[in-house]
Amino acid sequence: MSASLPDAAPAAPGDETPVRRFPTAPLFLSGPAALLFAALVLTPLFLTALLSFNQFDYATGRTGGFTLEHYLAVVTDEYYLEIFLRTFRISALATAICVVIGVPEAYILSRMSNPWRSIFLLVILAPLLVSVVVRAFGWSMLLGPEGPVNGALIALGIGRMKLLYSEGTVVVALVHVMLPFMVIPVWTSLQKLDPAVEQAALSFGASRATAIVRVVAPQILPGILSGSLIVFGLSASAFAIPGLLGGRRLKMVATVVYDQYLSDLNWPMGAAVAVILLAANLIIMLTYHRMVEGHYRRRLG
Amino acid sequence: MSFLELKNITKRYGPMTAVGDVSLSVEKGEFVSLLGPSGCGKTTTLQMIAGFVEPSAGTIRLDGRDITRAKANSRGLGIVFQSYALFPHMTVFDNVSFGLEMQRVPKGERKPRVEEALSLVHLSPYAKRYPRELSGGQRQRVALARALVIRPPVLLLDEPLSNLDAKLREAMQFELREIQRKVGTTTVMVTHDQAEAFSISDRVVVMEAGRITQIDQPYRIYEHPETEFISRFVGKTNLLPGKVVTATGAGATVSLAGIAVPLETAGLSVGETVTLCIRPEKLHLTAPSGGLLTGRVADRFFLGSQWLYHIDGPLGTLMVVTPNDGSTPAEQGAPVGLDWSPSVVRVHRGAMAEAPDVALEVTG
Secondary structure, three states: OOOOOOOOOOOOOOOOOOOOOOOOHHHHHHHHHHHHHHHHHHHHHHHHHHHOOOEEOOOOOOEEOOOOHHHHHHHHOHHHHHHHHHHHHHHHHHHHHHHHHHHHHHHHHHHOOHHHHHHHHHHHHHHHHOOHHHHHHHHHHHHOOOOHHHHHHHHOOOOOOOOOOOHHHHHHHHHHHHHHHHHHHHHHHHHOOOHHHHHHHHHOOOOHHHHHHHHHHHHHHHHHHHHHHHHHHHHHOOOHHHHHHOOOOOOOHHHHHHHHHHOOOOHHHHHHHHHHHHHHHHHHHHHHHHHHHHHHHHHHO | OOOEEEEEEEEEEOOEEEEEEEEEEEOOOOEEEEEOOOOOOHHHHHHHHHOOOOOOEEEEEEOOEEOOOOOHHHOOOEEEOOOOOOOOOOOHHHHHHHHHHHOOOOHHHHHHHHHHHHHHOOOHHHOOOOHHHOOHHHHHHHHHHHHHOOOOOEEEEEOOOOOOOHHHHHHHHHHHHHHHHHHOOEEEEEEOOHHHHHHHOOEEEEEEOOEEEEEEOHHHHHHOOOOHHHHHHOOOOEEEEEEEEEEOOOOEEEEEOOEEEEEOOOOOOOOOEEEEEEOHHHOEEEOOOOOOEEEEEEEEEEOOOEEEEEEEEOOEEEEEEEEOOOOOOOOOOOEEEEEOOHHHOEEEEOOOOOOOHHHHHHOO
């Protein structure tokens, strides 16, 4: 998952002195991190990809050989298709809501003066200090049949509602968990904005809303883009939230992978689902990135 | 009544007064500069005219209308920001067109007006470029075109040339003035650069510590600075402390370290402590013992069209500027005489203030 910011540097200028020795210092300096990345990320990914092509024998539980049946099964089975569609629908919805809430939040934050700005930045970041599992349990207590939300609904005469184990609940909890990942990149790109640009728009007679839509928003678009890529990627592969708040029936891809590995013990199938999720995620995010960024590359550089 | 009128404008931030009791009248079509060191309140004053900062007290009137509390986006002023504040995601054309669009000028009328504004600043071929594809000087012109295209009653310039290199700055100064004359827009410019203020303004407003200390034509401010601060801030100057020894109705004599110097200033009283200001270019080098003082050339600097000498003498080190007329300059260490006409000496009453190094920092 690349959350690459769009201000990627242009290609390094070519060496002007052809006699210069091949630089070794950068290799040595980036070596340890590269090794760590290869050992801890690429190796398991490679092994997972290999595993997904293994045959699986239900009787003995042994794996081996080569087959494409798991991929075929995932692609053709409507059960899996539905889970993939649901995952991307929930992730897209969570991302959209994060944009709608997070962008104004970051804007308001950037307009605050100091004691309050620091306090509210802390309030926004503080949830990151609490484990996702704890926060998921927090939501399930809030929204449970005997929870305060249902208590209030009953008191208001609306009656008890089934809130848990629904798509809505998963989306709400995902938004809650992912919001900081939207606010931070947008806030960063707002910091880079020249405040005089907004004043300029006002001086030419633009209303505050017009100034924001026409002048501020287009300039923080790269931040919104990075934020939505992070939020979408993390949501699509989220496990704890759908696992705890989606229950047994409302499955998302990550929970299916978990089931395949630990309930069905069909590791190759789980691996195939995981690889497809990775590929689908990459395709969706790269397309999105292209679409939005290509549009703005020439303008913002 | 003046076109733009500031009356007792004050801005306080907590206990600190950024701008105190500033009153200023600007006539229609006039080019006025607010000049002062950083932190003197000139930018805050401009921001209050623009509507980005609300005055704590006082009134601002534009063409008879009270705009003190009017919102920035209802004033219709053209503003050129120090950072230019161009819209980076819009082309030059769209940048200039933005103000017209906000004024709901019909589309058919917008295009010719934008083109006219761009040709005024010689940028017609760049209409389709984005700001980051332009040089500093070109961006500056886009900012100017963008401010002028809406035909504002007043043009506000906030340090418009400070981000340009020296050569371009000089060229833009004259161009700015030429454009302003052509369009005839009333203009208020903020600057800390006295050369900039002097060369293009009709009147200069010198500000110090949030207050106006002098409003006058550039030439008058240079020749008749009302305070010692102004004489130091505006151009180079020699400040000489002395005591009045004789005073008549038509002049006086001041003793500078035992040397009697005649003055044409009336109204001084005997025994008074005064500070004399003499601009370096008003001093002449003469043959030794041919002038009022004698001294020795401590240092000399070649400035192209001029020579700058540091002359050590009984009054300390004096700066002397002489035009480079092609003759052989005085050698370092050579004895010289210094002479000046009594009419060029300006007198400030009272002792010399401390910290004359302010002058060294800001004079150009």
